[in-house]
Structures are given as C-alpha cells and as structure tokens.
Amino acid sequence: MLKASFSNLIYVVSMILFLIGFYAVAMRPSLIKKIIGINIMETAIFLFLIGIGNKKGGASPLVVEGIEKYVNPFPQAMVLMALVVGVGTTALALILAVRLFECENGEKR
C-alpha cells in the first residue's frame, strides 16, 4: 500500500488537501473561511483529476506535428468546466455571506 501510495503521490497530496479544506468548512466559524475551505477542496479535486489524466512522457494536449504522445485531454476539459462552475459557486457564496453579515449587523439595506 505504501509503495502504491508513493507512485500515486499526487493523489495522496490531493486527498490531504481535500481533508484540510473539509476541516476548514466544518470547523471554522467565519463564513469567509468556510468559503476558502470550499475552494481548497475544489482545487484539490482538480489536482486529483489532472493526475488521472497524466501520462508518463506525454506532451500537453496541444497537437503539434511530429509528437505522437499526449496526456489525456478529457480530465482537463472537465476541470476547466468545473473551474468555471467553481467561480460561480464561490461568487454566490460570497454574495450570501455579505448580505447575511449586513443583515446581522443591522445595517440598512
């Protein structure tokens, strides 16, 4: 198990980052901190997906004459789309947090 984990180091790192983000979401009382935790979890998963798409000795997926071996572009496409989705969720979370903060502190709307 240890040997397999070492060759899959990127996966292990992404899982650790995922857990750190999860800790922030579950434990930190500050709303902004929770949102940062969500972002850390998100990037950890993206790292995981990119690791899955990796290929030893593969070039990045930009087709050039003369190169035959490319890394798998599909996880990268997934990550790009999920990244955009992540921007949306983060922005919405911030909007709700800001509005909630203003309501709790009794400011006028």
Place this chain on the structure above:
Amino acid sequence: MTVLIILLSLCLIILSIFVVVSRNLLASIILFSAYGLIMALVWQQLGAPVLALAEVVVESGIISVLFVVSVFRTSKDDVE
C-alpha cells in the same frame, strides 16, 4: 515523479494549513492566492498548461479580488 513536483506539493500542503489556521482573514486570502499560483505550477508540470493559465487567472486573480472586496465590505472600516 520529479523532485520539483514533490517540493511543490509540500509547499501546497503547508500553505493550505496556513490558510486554514491563520487568524487574519486578509492574510489567509493572500496566502490562498499564493496557493493558487503554486497549484498552477503543479498543473503545468503535469501537462496541463491551459488549465494552469485558467487557474492563475481565476484563483489568484478574480476570486481573490472578490474575496478581498467582500472582506472589506464585511468589516466596518472605510473601504477606500
């Protein structure tokens, strides 16, 4: 597995711990944007330069700006 990736991932873990435990919101946001930058480097090393560009632009650019704006808005100090 190159040494560079191992070093960068160590950096990532340390930075993310600092981001989570830091008491100062602004500091943790700035650390978070550094985290995004290093994450982009790792992605570039793994053969995803397109995503690295997106990550730099998004994580260290726009998301940090949004975070900073909302932190200023939720603290009562004058913004400008």
Place this chain on the structure above:
Amino acid sequence: MKKFIVIVLLVLVGLFLLLAVSKMPIMGDPDSPTNAIATSRYIAKGPQETGCNNLVSAIILNYRVYDTFGEITVIFVTLTAALAILGREKAGEGVSPLKVSPSPLVSTIMIIYIPFFIVFAFYVAIHGFNSIGGGFQGGVILASVLVIYALVFGYDEAVRKFPPKRRILFEGLAPLCFVVVGFMSILAGTNFLNLNFSSVSHFRNFLTLILEISLGLTSGVAIASLFYILKKVERE
C-alpha cells in the same frame, strides 16, 4: 466535543480515501483504461473533426459543448442570484467618491495599457483554438481589466463608463448563442448543438469561433458585474 468528532470523522474519511487511492491504477500509466479510450478518438482525430489543435478546446467546444452550455449558464445563474439578493448597482449611488484622486502617473499608464489588455484578452480567447488559451481565460482577463479600471479611476467612474444597460446584453450573450446554434443544428436535421452540421469545414470553425468569443465576453462581463455588485456599499 464537536471538534473531536469532526477530527475523528476526518481521519476515518481520510484513511478510507487513501485506501481507495492506493488501489488506483499507477499514475501516468500509458495503458490505463482512461488513456486508451481518450487516445482512440480525442487525440487521434480531434484536430480533423473539430478544427482545434488545442484538444481541451476541442472537447469543450465540440465533443461536449452541451456541458459548456450548462457551465456558462452557471455563471449567469450566479449573476441573476446576485441581482436578486443584492440588487443592481447604479452610478453615483455607490461608495463616496475617491478621497484621493488617482495619481496622474497611474492613470496615464492605465489609459495607455487598457487597450492592450483588451487586445490581449481577445488574443487569449481566439488563441484557444491552437495553443494555450481559451474563451473563459480570455474572458477572465477582460473582467480583470474592468476590475482594474474601477480600482484606478474609482468605482463611480467605472460604473458610469460601463453602465448596466451596456453590460446587460453581453451578460446573456453566451447562453443565447448556444441555444441559437443548437436550434440551427436541429433545423439542419442533426442533433442539438452539432457544430458539424454543414459539410463546409469553414462554417464549423466560424461557429466554434462565435461560441468561443461569446463565452469569453459573457464570462468576462458577468464576472465584472459580480465584482461591481459586490463592491456596492449602500449609503447610510
């Protein structure tokens, strides 16, 4: 007590995930199922079938363009939610005018640079066909131009320069473009969002270009709008 439970839970979940990770195929193995399937089409035929040498763009703008439609809708939904919850900003209603007028050095340099920034944003967006770049990345650069403008010249000035009335069309551009292209492909007798419905390959490239640019414009302007909405602070 809660902390203890959460940490125990985290350790359990972590061990579980690590167990799963250790059973996964070795990273970077060229013969793993993921690489085998992707190589057989995306890499082998991608450039001919889609006209994009950048395979990531090939997937998000042709093979799985339906997902991209959903993705850009997410940004629009966020914007709608922001408008519903915080409301649209108006010029002059926001923060009190800048206490310090922008330094002439900074503002002059910005005025010179901004056109180049915008050109760079479009360059990145269009360059996504063949090399590093893509509509979304270009769009975010465009958004950062609008953000920098607001930071340098003051919020009110930025809102006056780019009023909501002008932004509103760009904000909804991409979802509408996707649906219109989808209808076109249905009318041409193929399935929804098939960009290859015409036998002329230039037409396919033209459609891809339109989708790419609309993606960039929408994501850029919508994210900038989100920034403007978040930045708005009501007068007391």
Place this chain on the structure above:
Amino acid sequence: MSFVLHLPVLMVAVPIAVAVLISVLLTFKRNIAFVLSVLTMIFCLISSLFLMVKVITEGSFVYYVSDWPPPWGIEIFIDRLSVYMLLLIAIVGLISIIYSELYIKKVLDHQKIPFYYMLVLFLIGSIVGFVISGDIFNMFIFFEILSLSSYSLVAISGDREALRAGFRYLVMGIVSSLFILLGLGFIYSVTGTLNFTQIALRVKELSDLTVIQTGALLLIVAFIIEAAIFPLHVWLPKAHGKAPAPVSALLSGLVIGIGVFGMIKVVYYILPGVYPVSFVVFFRGLISVGIILGAIFALFENDLKILLAQSSISQIGFAAIGVFFFSYSGLMGSMLQLLNHAFAKSALFLGAGAVIYKTGFRNLDEMKGIGKRMPITMGFFAIGLASIASIPMTCGFVSKYYLCLAAIKQGLWGSVGAILLGGFLSLLYCLRIISCIFFEKPDSKVEVKEAPLKMLLPLGVLAFLTIFFGVFPRAAFVLIEPGVKEILGFLR
C-alpha cells in the same frame, strides 16, 4: 414524429433561454416575466406528454447531443422512469409558477420579481437536464445549476433567517456537489468513461472493486445530502420553512425527490450490483432512523411550514428506502411515494402559503379554527394531509403499502417496523394539524376570507391529482410499472 426526439433537450434549453431572454427584455417591459414563464412551462408540459406517448408506445430511446457517440460525447437517456419524472416536474412546475403570481407580489420587493421567475425557470430546466442526463459529468453540471438556483431561491426574500438557512444549504450543497466530482474522478480513473451504460459494461471486467465502490459511495453520500436523509438533513427544515411558499413547494416536491432519483441512477443505472451487503444495510438503517426522527420532530413543531419541512425528511425517507430493497415492489413503492410527495407536499406548502398570504399567520396555535373561515383552501389542505398520513384512498397509502409489502417479502423486519412506525407518527402529526385547524374554536377577532381563485385553482388541481392517483392507482401503474421492470433488468 422525429421532432419528438429533440424534445428532451429542448425542455432543458428552452427554459434556460427564456430566462436569459427575460433578463434582456427586462429593460423594455417589466411584467413580461410571468407570462413568458407560464408559456414555457406549458411548452414543457406538452412536450413531456408527447414524450410519454412516444416512450410508452415505442420504448425508451437515447439521444446523442452533438451527434458524438457515447464514450466521447454526451448521451441523453430517456426511459420510462425519467419520462415519468419529467411529467411530475412539468406539472408541479407549472402549478407553482401560476400560484406564484399573487403570492410573490406580496412577499417580495417589486424589483426582485423578474429575477424570481428567472431562477425558477433555471431550476426547472436544470432538473430536467439532470433527470434525462446519461453522463455523470453532465449530471454534475446540471446538479450545480439546480443547487445554485435553489440556494438563491431560498435566500431571495433577503431577511435574516432566510439568508442564514440559504447559506447553510449552500455549504452543504457545495460539499455534496464536490463529493460528486470526487466520486466521478474515482469512477473515471478505473473505467475511462463517464457514460452510464459504458461504465456498467466496463465494471463487469474489473477484478478489484474498491475504487469503484468508493466512487459509488461518494456519489450516494452526495445524493443523501441533496435528499436530506438522516444525519445530513440539518439544512432542510429551515431552508424549506423560510423560503417563499411556491419555492418550498418546488424544493420539497421536486428537488429532494431529485436526490432520490439521483440515488436510483447511481444504484441501478451507473453501477448496478457493486454494493456489498454492509453498505445496503447501513443505508437502510440510516434512512429508517430518518423516517422516524423526521416524524417525531414534526410532532413537536409549531411553525406550520417548518413542520411540513420536517415531515418532508420523514416522507422522502420512505421514497429512499425503497431504492435499497432492490425489488419490484420496493421500487414501485418508491416511485409512487415520489409522486405522492410531489403532489401532496406541494399542495400542503401552497395551502400554508395561502394562509400566510391571507393572514400572515405562521404558527399553528394562531391558526385555530381557520378551517371554518376558509373551508375550501383548508379542505384541499386536508386532502394533502390525508395523503401524507397514508389514509386509504389516497396516493400515500398505495405507496406505503407497496413499501411494506417489499420489506415483508424480504424479511427485513427492521424496515417494516420503521415504515409502520413512521406511518403511524405521520398520522399523529396530521391529526394534530387537522384538530387544530378544524376543531378548535376560532379566534373571533380575526376576519378571514377564502384565498383568491388564482391560488385555489392550483391547490385544487394538486389535491385532485392526489385523490385521483389514490383512487385509481392503476393510472400511475401504467406510467411506472414498465419503467421499474426495465431498470430491474439492468441488475441482472
């Protein structure tokens, strides 16, 4: 009939496109939003009827978006079960939009109204996209749209409680969608594809199932959060209780049902037969606890809408437990319960909304004897309650009968006990509400009249449907039975 093939994808694209159009047209004409959304929903209803006819006569079909075949492109998968869900979505969506017109004008600011309709349209479009999708990543994207619009609909009124509920819902929901993404990564890493049928094919060739099981477990946990099943239900009561009434009807009737449908997708379509027995027993145990706890919470709740939300936790548990019986009657009961919950719970929330619209009362002890003042509204409300309490001749009775049957057949006495106890407790809290609104002496000072016709009509339709499918369960069987048999075929 070839245009029918395109209808499912148009049911996704048209609501989204109309919502975007509303934002553009807003500058010219402000009150166009309601008309456009009703027209869109009528389009959805008609196309779901067309699809129903097509699928019942000719069988299920697949549709390749962009014409790329499965491992590379996105597949849309329309079988009898998803068509049935589409019909539910179209009916409940149309009814709550029609109901919204008056209610929303009263509770929301003037300038928020168009955005409300846009968000509802996004919600409907994304639910449709989620239900018909045949690809996990596509499912994830639509799940995101769905959840983003639900968070913002919960928080739209902008008062503190609603915002707090919305934020909590958002944190839980984002974590659940990240679980989907992570699980999808695990599944992708060993199968190399995200298409349902392709995954099911490739899983059979695998020797080691650990990775696949992890992926499946993560997906199921994500849908457990979305369906609000026991330990992860904490977001639901406040979120559904504080949202505007038509939104609560949509969220309670459809969105948590969609969580259950997602579980059905994972368990039966994507990864059939990879679950060890301990998984299944564990999930059944959790759901049983949820059924009983939700009903107990509802028994002691005073705020009517929060009470209804608590009862949703219990009722959706009935739908979810049927998924884990892996048998014909279990699934039948589960699907019937989804139908029952969609109609009856929406009727209840709309009825509670009518009371709030007319009087502003939220608490049960303020509503003493209100049934005498607004008899028609409360009559429809009582029909919904009867169905939740599984009185014979209503839809709720049929579904719970089937669930009980399935549990007894397999000798799962714990589940039988949970179902019976949960049913009994539901009867108790329904009786409590009925006795409060009908048999207590009304407060003579309050003058209340019947709700306006525009609100009564949607309520009446829902109540009629609840009774109709209870008296003639055969009508529902025609829709459900072939679908259930079809997906049980995947298990073998």
